[in-house]
Amino acid sequence: MRAHEAGALHGDLGNRGPAWLRTPEDVNALMPELWPRTVTRGDAGPLVIGGVSVTELAADYGTPAYLLDEEDLRARCRDFAAAFAGADVYYAGKSFLCKAVVRIVEEEGLFLDVCSGGELAVALAAGFPPERLGFHGNNKSQSELRRALDAGVGRIIVDSFDEIVRLSELSRELNKRPGVLVRVTVGVEAHTHEFIATAHEDQKFGFSLAGGAAFAACAQILDEGVLDLRGLHSHIGSQIFDTSGFEVAARRILELQAQVRDARGVELPELDLGGGFGIAYTTQDDPATPGDLAKRINKIVESECEMAALRVPRLSIEPGRAIVGPAVFTLYEVGTVKDVDGIRTYVSVDGGMSDNIRTALYDASYSATLANRSSIAEPMLARVVGKHCESGDIVVKDEFLPADVQPGDLVAVPGTGAYCRSMASNYNHVPRPPVVAVRDGAARVIVRRETEDDLLALDVG
Ligand SMILES: Cc1ncc(COP(=O)(O)O)c(C=O)c1O
Numbered sequence: 001m002r003a004h005e006a007g008a009l010h011g012d013l014g015n016r017g018p019a020w021l022r023t024p025e026d027v028n029a030l031m032p033e034l035w036p037r038t039v040t041r042g043d044a045g046p047l048v049i050g051g052v053s054v055t056e057l058a059a060d061y062g063t064p065a066y067l068l069d070e071e072d073l074r075a076r077c078r079d080f081a082a083a084f085a086g087a088d089v090y091y092a093g094k095s096f097l098c099k100a101v102v103r104i105v106e107e108e109g110l111f112l113d114v115c116s117g118g119e120l121a122v123a124l125a126a127g128f129p130p131e132r133l134g135f136h137g138n139n140k141s142q143s144e145l146r147r148a149l150d151a152g153v154g155r156i157i158v159d160s161f162d163e164i165v166r167l168s169e170l171s172r173e174l175n176k177r178p179g180v181l182v183r184v185t186v187g188v189e190a191h192t193h194e195f196i197a198t199a200h201e202d203q204k205f206g207f208s209l210a211g212g213a214a215f216a217a218c219a220q221i222l223d224e225g226v227l228d229l230r231g232l233h234s235h236i237g238s239q240i241f242d243t244s245g246f247e248v249a250a251r252r253i254l255e256l257q258a259q260v261r262d263a264r265g266v267e268l269p270e271l272d273l274g275g276g277f278g279i280a281y282t283t284q285d286d287p288a289t290p291g292d293l294a295k296r297i298n299k300i301v302e303s304e305c306e307m308a309a310l311r312v313p314r315l316s317i318e319p320g321r322a323i324v325g326p327a328v329f330t331l332y333e334v335g336t337v338k339d340v341d342g343i344r345t346y347v348s349v350d351g352g353m354s355d356n357i358r359t360a361l362y363d364a365s366y367s368a369t370l371a372n373r374s375s376i377a378e379p380m381l382a383r384v385v386g387k388h389c390e391s392g393d394i395v396v397k398d399e400f401l402p403a404d405v406q407p408g409d410l411v412a413v414p415g416t417g418a419y420c421r422s423m424a425s426n427y428n429h430v431p432r433p434p435v436v437a438v439r440d441g442a443a444r445v446i447v448r449r450e451t452e453d454d455l456l457a458l459d460v461g
């Protein structure tokens, strides 16, 4: 991610903030690239999403809440499908999954990537066509693989020699011949946080290309003859802006494709280049559009295939964050405002690291705005923090909020659709917030708020 600048001194304010963060001319203004498409600030000041004011949504559903702009989510699905026409677009369910989203993804014609028995269960419970599912994971259990085979999952992305053996034995037993892809570690050092980069050599995912394991995995599958080897797979990491990583990955993986053809006389018909496309969390981020991405990726695949005299395989991609991330913002209520003399102002909200762990885990940067009203007060550099018993419980490290922000105000944090609800926890026994989908002036709860009774229900002492 780009949001890694150390906190340089923000001279004009005598407050600590990163050098890229500028004092806004209008602290009420919304940067369109950070917000779901239907979001506006109504005349009276509150944000409006899908035709409904956030003050109304807060009154009806409480805070904190993840508010999903259904029109925006659908539009992003359609944008990817149109840009990558002729390819299969798998929505990466790990970014956020619930039955309503599964149905939206299905209605918009996408495929779906799941990476655990739980995600598979949600997809199947929502009636998603199993042949449009891809099943990932570096340590799929025997029972997960059995469920995938029983359900007729379209593609299983194999990740280890142990899995090849396990899946082959199960397939023989169940008399199945699943379509598989081999996940390849292409050795690309993606420019993103270490914990979300996945194609450098020293990590748990995939078969190494450089070390020969990827070729050996293909050979083993072809030798055993039980699994239907459809193609190769690469996913280089997440929140990536520099598309050259995808180009290097495509080049290297197509070299392997040519090697398999030369050695085994088999031309693999499919190629999956994974997800990882970056989104804007702050004004410093400048993501590529699906159209740009498609153009660059198709071009490199076509030219590499031409050079290696390969037929162009059917392409697939797996965006998660770029589809659901910008479609959601989190709405919080301010509880306390604390000016720590001469250092910064802490604005505490009624959620925190339990509904968004990304700031603490990846040092991620977010933006925020006062959501229930506009203000004529001066911009003030603030840090939005949560209510957890942890000093690293930061939601937004640095943002300008109006200096008159006060307890009872609502604050909205955009870009929280991906890896926030899906990575949420119950730390400090804080129940997880609901997800409320809003469209055409109507709101519906698609994931309900957890209650203390839900938490106590697990406690058998
Ligand atoms: C194999 C695979 N595909 C797709 C994704 C989705 O990534 P993103 O949400 O960044 O598009 C991930 C997560 O990084 C992944 O591990």
Ligand SMILES: N[C@@H](CCCC[NH3+])C(=O)O
Binding pocket: 094, 196, 198, 238, 239, 358, 362, 418, 419
């Ligand atoms: N959870 C990560 C990205 C996903 C990694 C999955 N391979 C994030 O919040 O950015």
